[in-house]
Amino acid sequence: MAIEWHISPMATPILKLGCSLIFTISLLASSSAQSDTYIIHMDHSAMPKAFSDHHSWYLATISSISDTAKSTFTKTSKHIYTYTSSVHGFSASLTQSELEALKKSPGYISSTRDRQMxxxxxxxxxxxxxxxxxxxxxxxxxxxxxxxxxxxxxxxxxxxxxxxxxxxxxxxxWKGKCEPAGTKFNSSMCNKKxxxxxxxxxxxxxxxxxxxxxxxxxxxxxxxxxxxxxxxxxxxxxxxxxxxxxxxxxxxxxxxxxxxxxxxxxxxxxxxxxxxxxxxxxxxxxDRKLEGVLTLGNGNQFSFPTVYPGNYSLSHKPLVFMDGCGNVNELKKVKNKIIVCKDNLTFSDQIENAASARVSGAVFISNYSSPSEFYTRSSFPAVYIGLQDGQRVIDYIKESKDPRGTVEFRKTVTGTKPAxxxxxxxxxxxxxxxxxxxxxxxxxxxxxxxxxxxxxxxxxxxxxxxxxxxxxxxxxxxxxxxxxxxxxxxxxxxxxxxxxxxxxxxxxxxxxxxxxxxxxxxxxxxxxxxxxxxxxxxxxxxxxxxxxxxYDAAAEDYIKLLCAMNYTNKQIRIITRSNHDCKNRSLDLNYPSFIAYFDSYDSGSKEKVVHRFQRTLTNVGDPMSNYSAKLIGMDGIKVSVEPQKLVFKRTEDYTLTLEGPDH
CATH class of the missing domain: 3.40.50.200 (Peptidase S8/S53 domain)
Known part of the structure; x- marks a missing residue:
């Protein structure tokens, strides 16, 4: 849940913005069936004095485990990247035996197999x-x-x-470089943005x-x-x-x-x-729909979702009700007409059968008139309508001596609701x-x-x-x-x-x-x-x-959360690249939203559980602002906030309390 703080009036500052520069980055994958790519976390402070930098240390470490594993590769061919910012360590392509040897090396903390993105x-x-x-x-x-x-x-x-x-x-x-990367990409393709x-x-x-x-x-x-x-x-x-x-x-x-x-x-x-x-x-x-329109010979129209990309329309074509679309041979008999199908087959099967029969187009009636995008992008000209509209189409075909229909695609409608x-x-x-x-x-x-x-x-x-x-x-x-x-x-x-x-x-x-x-x-x-x-x-x-x-927060606040979640020192070191004693722990991160767990099956229980959330708000608006809390209750949960009004200088604290059945 979230809590709203309301102020009236609120000052609106004049601000400025603009365009952006973006660069793209390629992703690494395993290069050998006998090896996997691993991201290796190393203790930054454990580098022996004999090395001038961490990169040299990592290359030497790779070389040492290759000797242990009796492999015939060079250290640079196994090394992929040296990390200095997001983590301390390197990535390398290693066999299982090489990885096990690496785990015994000085400074090793952990390894993570590079997963597919x-x-x-x-x-x-x-x-x-x-x-x-x-x-x-x-x-x-x-x-x-x-x-x-x-x-x-x-x-x-x-x-x-x-x-x-x-x-x-x-x-x-900007400290980056535009370097050749990927397929057929060279530095001349880079520009100001x-x-x-x-x-x-x-x-x-x-x-x-x-x-x-x-x-x-x-x-x-x-x-x-x-x-x-x-x-x-x-x-x-x-x-x-x-x-x-x-x-x-x-x-x-x-x-x-x-x-x-x-x-x-x-x-x-x-x-x-x-x-x-x-x-x-x-x-x-x-609030935009991409749709087509089916128009019957009597003037009735039905819109339907579609992203059919063909430059194609069906004008005044005969309409034939086929009941089911399971028999391709029967469909071939009406291949120059628009067929109407009301079937228990999946959209995929119906589309495949209609396309195989080379009918001009098809109207598929279903209790789910808004099929997934996968079907609306189909290369086959199809109309998707619900049961109620479908029955009107069937009635028209049965009552008309010469039932015909026109299908138009490429319709874009904006301002649609709800959105x-x-x-x-x-x-x-x-x-x-x-x-x-x-x-x-x-x-x-x-x-x-x-x-x-x-x-x-x-x-x-x-x-x-x-x-x-x-x-x-x-x-x-x-x-x-x-x-x-x-x-x-x-x-x-x-x-x-x-x-x-x-x-x-x-x-x-x-x-x-x-x-x-x-x-x-x-x-x-x-x-x-x-x-x-x-x-x-x-x-x-x-x-x-x-x-x-x-609601502001810094790195130490997230570390307190990790400690309260019972993360070990090793786990926290992998994430933060530093050691922490976890003397300060708190699940109460200064976050703009709240989540609490209650037992919905025991709402009548006399036992109650109370969740309290402490938050600190920083005023970045009018320096003399006053804010009042607005609470929207939830069934079976008692909600309160203290204080209900905040008079600001710079920062103020409040406590949100949720009381509900014990889980």
Whole structure:
């Protein structure tokens, strides 16, 4: 849950923002079937005096274990990267026997096998309330000179989106280099801003993945945007999560880290990238529908979801009700007509049968009229409607002497309601590795987002012909992450800590959709979404520039949390790269949200459990502000806050108490 603090009136400061510089980073993978890539954590202080630097020490260590394992490789061929910022140590390709030998070497702390990374892969700016002429963009000067490190699978630098026309010079604090990387990428392709830029008139056929974080810290980025995650295994702890470890070091250096929540929803505990020192972002829809229209001969019309990319329409074609679509031979008899199917077969089977029969098109009637994006992007011209509309189509066919229909694609409708909704694929909390902090933090536009695309990679196939485009419509929490306005806040408030930026985004988020009802959950028949689904709500870029109050936190606060979670000294050292005695422990992180566990099956029990949360608020608004708390109760839970009014100078404390059935 979250607590709202209200003030009236609130001052609105004048702020400035601007454009951004982004670099891309390639990801490492295992190079040999006989070996795996490992990230090795070493005790930085254990380097023998005989070595001039840690890199030389690591190479010598690799050489020594190769002799032990009686291998015939060179030390440099096994060594991949030396870490100096996010962790202390190196990555190397090692056999199991070499790894065991390494564990006996002086200075060894731990090793983590490099896991495969999963990628979490227009109108969205208007939906966010961003305008070139007013609001957060011009107020913040478009985030000018903020350096953002984007970690994803790669780029197509020739795209118009990477043009640096109108860009200012690269900030002098940038320490990175533009070096050849990936496939057919050379340094001449770099410019003043290798980022996705606004491109006028972009469309999609008429419709609207080791070393990266460490290098990013050295290069001097302000923000890290991570659209991927490590593959989660059982008993997965934070020290096993390379992204969590690297992002802790980034946070210590003042780098704000935002990451996608993953695309494995909608079940509980499917969220990833939930370390408490990073911002975790889920994906939602926007107020835009990409659809087609079926028009019957009697004038009745039915809209349906589609992203069919073909330049194709079905005009005044005969309609035939086939009942089922299981018999391909029967379908072939009406191959120049539009078939109407009401079948228990999956959409996939029905589409395959209709395409094999080479019918002109098909209307699929189902109790689920909004199929997944996988089917709406089908290369077959299909109409998807629900049972009620489907019955009207069937009745028309039976009653008409010459039933006909027209199908039009490529329709874009904006201003649709309700929006936003959290989409079904968005990862849900709690975060299994840290259940004491509510995750995700925010929701942002992530469904069917118009994005740049490589023109040599096909975006679709229509009737055995591949289609190519400079743009594509993509969905995923990786699409949502770059929509969050951290860049604008960083430009407006360059001295704010990563926790302060996260707080500003969370406390100004909204929880009502454009019908003024609670944001809905697409995976739960549009019932109201919960904080486990959407965190504090949907990002609000303009309001986030002036939050009034912030919840701040520093590295020592996260260490207290790890200690209270009973992490061992070794585990904490892996994450923080330093030793801690854990004399100070606290599960009560100064976070803008709260999570408490009660037994819902024992609500009538006389035994009660009390959860108290201590928070410290910092006033970044009007210096003479007064704030009052607004509480919204929950069934079976007694909620109170003390004090109920805060009179500010700089910081004030309050305590939130939740009392409910014992678990």
């Amino acid at each position: 999963k990628v979490h892969t227009t109108h969205t700016s208007q939906f966010l309330g961003l305008s070139p002429s007013s609001g957060a963009w011009p107020t913040a000067n478009y985030g000018e000179d903020i350096i953002i490190g984007l970690v994803d699978t790669g780029i197509w630098p020739e795209s118009e989106s990477f043009s640096d026309e109108g860009m200012t010079e690269v900030p002098s604090r 290798l980022i996705g830029n606004y491109v006028k008139g972009a469309s999609f056929f008429g419709y609207a993945n080791g070393t990266s974080s460490d290098q990013a810290i050295q290069d001097g980025v302000d923000i890290l945007s991570l659209s991927l995650t490590v593959a989660i295994e059982d008993d997965f702890f934070l020290e096993d999560d390379s992204i969590a470890v690297a992002s802790f070091a980034a946070m210590e250096k003042g780098v704000f880290v935002a990451a996608s929540a993953g695309n494995d929803g909608p079940n509980y505990f499917t969220l990833v990238n939930g370390a408490p020192w990073m911002l975790t972002i889920g994906a939602g829809t926007i 936003p909704r959290v989409d079904d694929y968005s990862g849900r909390g709690p975060f299994a590795s840290c259940r004491n902090v509510l995750k995700p933090d925010l929701l942002a536009p992530g469904t069917l987002v118009l994005a740049s695309w490589s023109p040599v990679s096909s975006v679709a196939e229509v009737r055995s012909h591949s289609l190519f485009s400079k743009f594509n419509l993509l969905s995923g929490t990786s699409m949502a992450t770059p929509h969050v306005a951290w860049r604008l806040i960083k430009k407006a408030h360059p001295d704010w800590s990563p926790a302060a930026i996260r707080s500003a985004l969370m406390t100004t988020a909204y929880s009502l959709d454009n019908t003024l009802s609670p944001i809905k959950d697409a995976a739960a028949n549009d019932s109201p979404a919960t904080p486990i689904d959407i965190g504090s709500g949907h990002v609000n870029p303009t309001k986030s520039l002036d939050p009034g109050l912030i």
